[in-house]
Amino acid sequence: MATVIDVLKSTWEELTAPGAQFAYSEQEVRGMTMRVFDGAPPDMRFLWEMSAGFGDKTYIVYEDERITYAEAHAAVRSLAHHLVNEHSIGSGDRVAIAMRNYPEWAIAYWATVVIGAAAVGVNAWWTSAELEFGLGDSRPKVVIADDERLERLLPVLDGLRADGPMAVIAVRSDRNLPDNSARWSDVVDADNAPADLPPATIDPDDDMCIFYTSGTTGFPKGAQLTHRGSVHNVLHLAFANTSAAVASAKVAAAEGTEDEKAKDAEPAIMVPTPLFHVTANNCVLHPGTLTGAKLVFMRKWDAARAIELIEREQVATFTGVPTMSREMLMHPDWQTRDTSTLASMGGGGAALQPDLVEKIDDAEGAVKPSTGYGLTETHGIITAVGNRFFSERPTSAGLIMPTFYAKVVDEDDNEVPAGERGELCVKGPAVVKGYLNREEATAEAIVDGWFHTGDIVYMDEDDFVHIVDRAKDMVLRGGENIYCAEVEAAIYEHPSVAEAAVFGVPDDRLGEAVGVAIFPKEGATIDQASLSAHLEPLLAKFKIPEHVWVRNEPLPQNANGKFLKRELREELAPSD
Numbered sequence: 171m172a173t174v175i176d177v178l179k180s181t182w183e184e185l186t187a188p189g190a191q192f193a194y195s196e197q198e199v200r201g202m203t204m205r206v207f208d209g210a211p212p213d214m215r216f217l218w219e220m221s222a223g224f225g226d227k228t229y230i231v232y233e234d235e236r237i238t239y240a241e242a243h244a245a246v247r248s249l250a251h252h253l254v255n256e257h258s259i260g261s262g263d264r265v266a267i268a269m270r271n272y273p274e275w276a277i278a279y280w281a282t283v284v285i286g287a288a289a290v291g292v293n294a295w296w297t298s299a300e301l302e303f304g305l306g307d308s309r310p311k312v313v314i315a316d317d318e319r320l321e322r323l324l325p326v327l328d329g330l331r332a333d334g335p336m337a338v339i340a341v342r343s344d345r346n347l348p349d350n351s352a353r354w355s356d357v358v359d360a361d362n363a364p365a366d367l368p369p370a371t372i373d374p375d376d377d378m379c380i381f382y383t384s385g386t387t388g389f390p391k392g393a394q395l396t397h398r399g400s401v402h403n404v405l406h407l408a409f410a411n412t413s414a415a416v417a418s419a420k421v422a423a424a425e426g427t428e429d430e431k432a433k434d435a436e437p438a439i440m441v442p443t444p445l446f447h448v449t450a451n452n453c454v455l456h457p458g459t460l461t462g463a464k465l466v467f468m469r470k471w472d473a474a475r476a477i478e479l480i481e482r483e484q485v486a487t488f489t490g491v492p493t494m495s496r497e498m499l500m501h502p503d504w505q506t507r508d509t510s511t512l513a514s515m516g517g518g519g520a521a522l523q524p525d526l527v528e529k530i531d532d533a534e535g536a537v538k539p540s541t542g543y544g545l546t547e548t549h550g551i552i553t554a555v556g557n558r559f560f561s562e563r564p565t566s567a568g569l570i571m572p573t574f575y576a577k578v579v580d581e582d583d584n585e586v587p588a589g590e591r592g593e594l595c596v597k598g599p600a601v602v603k604g605y606l607n608r609e610e611a612t613a614e615a616i617v618d619g620w621f622h623t624g625d626i627v628y629m630d631e632d633d634f635v636h637i638v639d640r641a642k643d644m645v646l647r648g649g650e651n652i653y654c655a656e657v658e659a660a661i662y663e664h665p666s667v668a669e670a671a672v673f674g675v676p677d678d679r680l681g682e683a684v685g686v687a688i689f690p691k692e693g694a695t696i697d698q699a700s701l702s703a704h705l706e707p708l709l710a711k712f713k714i715p716e717h718v719w720v721r722n723e724p725l726p727q728n729a730n731g732k733f734l735k736r737e738l739r740e741e742l743a744p745s746d
Contacts, residue, residue, distance in 0.1 A: 174562050179633075192409045217456070232271075239462070260370065266289075266312070272316060290392070297709065302330065317343035392607070402599045406551055407456075409571065414556050449550075540556030541555060554569070568634060577620070578627060589628055647712060673686075676743065688718065
């Protein structure tokens with residue numbers, strides 16, 4: 171008798187068969203053979219234009235503000251023409267977006283993408299020094315920034331402009347502006363917008379977005395996301411949802427039970443994570459826009475406010491980091507508010523722990539757990555699983571999406587047998603072109619088209635991926651990637667520090683918190699308060715260690731002189 175998992179896998183085969191909805195074939199992409207969806211649109215401008223048909227449907231809700239699709243399209247047309255006519259922006263150019271999740275973020279993003287330029291997603295947590303690096307690396311012609319980001323940008327703007335023009339468009343700011351700046355209200359006039367978008371020439375493999383991602387050495391790296399890659403991520407998400415729905419209906423019919431709750435005809439999706447990450451941008455904004463969803467933005471994360479908005483806006487899908495789902499389920503308002511419209515709760519950015527899968531599955535109503543695993547470097551998801559299938563494999567991250575080739579390799583890059591642990595490598599159109607201005611880092615991460623994820627996994631007998639550990643020296647705090655080398659470099663600027671090793675500390679709320687073991691210089695003293703005071707002007711707040719251990723002996727090292735971080739973590743912050 172076929173199992174639930176058998177039904178899911180056979181459904182995948184049906185949906186990807188030649189001539190089927192998600193059929194794919196092998197094509198040459200950037201000089202390599204890849205699997206490409208036969209029906210993939212050429213670029214993301216095509217997908218944006220498709221959404222114009224949603225007209226007066228609500229597109230974005232932010233606090234008490236509401237914007238329809240028609241209003242958003244008018245604003246995008248207005249800003250797109252301004253960027254082209256006033257700043258000569260087009261293919262190969264960049265526009266940086268530095269703000270919290272305001273509606274203007276989405277407008278600025280689409281206006282940039284549709285004219286063939288690349289949007290640079292600026293981490294809203296960055297300090298002045300980090301902004302100076304990111305904008306200096308990406309060299310946007312225009313920076314669109316809200317007041318908080320402007321405050322941090324202005325001290326370094328003259329230095330950035332010394333290397334070339336960099337105009338500023340201020341969003342929701344009344345402060346005095348420098349030369350070559352304008353206010354959003356002066357450049358975006360939706361009421362008098364041109365009837366059409368400016369013409370643009372876009373190649374599927376042109377840069378569409380630059381998102382900065384953490385590595386193990388040096389500064390953050392700007393991953394070059396393409397139109398083709400983003401289109402394929404949207405189609406992967408559509409495939410994951412369609413296959414789960416079709417397979418669920420088959421299982422229900424075989425069992426003689428009712429199928430799981432259908433999606434609302436006018437779905438609402440909550441967007442609680444920052445749009446400068448692929449989770450919110452590529453995995454929520456993109457598919458939500460394509461399907462005519464109502465996107466509910468939040469000024470900042472607050473579990474009570476999220477529950478209130480789920481009730482008020484009749485949210486059907488919640489896609490955030492697992493911490494957020496856990497906080498909502500544990501909040502007392504979860505028992506008193508009406509969350510019955512919620513059909514799916516999950517997301518990415520960190521593993522959804524098995525106990526949380528069970529808690530979501532046991533929650534009142536029809537809400538079902540879901541998760542996806544992926545990286546910035548894969549434009550979003552590599553795997554996905556949801557509904558009853560996730561409950562069948564609660565320790566897994568799901569099945570590999572159709573257009574990825576995948577292999578698990580040992581330290582010598584040899585493929586390991588099924589069931590054995592190794593590093594996951596993937597190849598496909600959703601792998602980024604590379605890292606901006608980082609040829610060596612690109613060559614190290616992407617070998618013959620194969621992207622080395624840095625994640626240790628094994629694949630079970632049904633090809634479900636199980637994530638075991640990360641090979642990369644990184645801390646994943648509430649969905650934020652923090653690379654240890656950067657934090658260590660800042661710590662070493664403290665005059666009392668002789669040795670420092672930064673590592674992840676298990677945290678029930680955030681998944682991981684930042685910890686550091688320090689061996690001070692002879693005769694010197696240091697504590698958490700003085701370290702934090704030293705780091706505050708150097709690092710974004712979320713990168714500053716929350717756990718500090720000062721040792722009276724040198725840190726343990728291996729034969730190559732590398733600190734034994736795993737040993738330190740097990741000694742100082744055991745997980746049990």
